[in-house]
Amino acid sequence: MRYIVIGAGAVGGTIGARLHQGGHEVLLVARGAHYEALKRDGLRLITPESDEKLPIPVADGPVPTRDDDVLIVATKSQDTIAALDPWPSGLPVVCAQNGVDNERMALRRFARVYGMCVWLPAQHLEPGIVVAPCHPYSGILHVGRYPQGVDDLTRQIVADLGKRGFEAHAQPDVMRWKYGKLLGNLANAVDALVGGGVPGAAQLIDRTRAEAREVLDKAGIAYTTTEEEAEIRGHKMDTRAIEGVERGGGSSWQSLAKGSGSIEADYLNGEIVLLGREHGVRTPVNEVLRREANRFAREKLPPRSMPLETLLALVDQA
Known part of the structure; x- marks a missing residue:
């Protein structure tokens, strides 16, 4: 399975980097100076434990896709439609974004849509560089089928995310999160x-x-309560x-x-x-x-x- 991360900024860059470190095939999609830096030098991921340059493949737009591709869209919500528009509607889409409208927007074109509740403080201010300052995990990610449910792909994504740098949970009620x-x-x-x-x-x-x-x-x-969230976050x-x-x-x-x-x-x-x-x-x-x-x-x-x-x-x- 290949993960195509559309919007390799703070959140997308960290997710792509951690999946790459976990041994998974990843393609980052970025634009402008950030794309040029990633293409030239790789993604520099800075965490409390390490400062690494990761040679992750990068594109500045759509590429030929495969049946085992999974799209992870990590753009800002106002860019969702434009970001997804060039990609084949037969692929599964994971919305790793703030807000609650992206999944519904994606479902107009894509039959398989997944929500991801992203607890992932990260920073991207310079081309090619992403900072993830949390320890011991860079973040905690909740994943579920939209509008509800958990399927085999949900479980596979959660397992893959949990291999390096993240704690991940399959949530049948992901939109509540x-x-x-x-x-x-x-x-x-x-x-x-x-x-x-x-x-x-x-x-x-x-x-x-x-x-x-x-x-x-x-x-x-x-919606989840602060007490419920704190119990998981610790x-x-x-x-x-x-x-x-x-x-x-x-x-x-x-x-x-x-x-x-x-x-x-x-x-x-x-x-x-x-x-x-x-x-x-x-x-x-x-x-x-x-x-x-x-x-x-x-x-x-x-x-x-x-x-x-x-x-x-x-x-x-x-």
């Missing part, structure tokens, strides 16, 4: 705009998640400082730091806004975060450059 992860990711916009560690930011994040839980409960959507993913590596922020912070021009807020805070509109629940906090994160990305403003007082005033006005 992804909705739980969505609640956590609602803080991404706060971190990107003002910084999650700024005094007062934690209270805003609490408001954001309380608003979201009200929406999910009204919609009848199940101390299996403790973040460690790595000499010479400056720790940045999460995925939304990285989008702003790289000046990519887009951000996934429409599929994080925006998912709560959408559900709120569908079920008659007001979501002013998440709407402001969605709108302002998109504005920052569009105008290429630097991350964490909005004063918290400004953001709170916008929320209060809403």
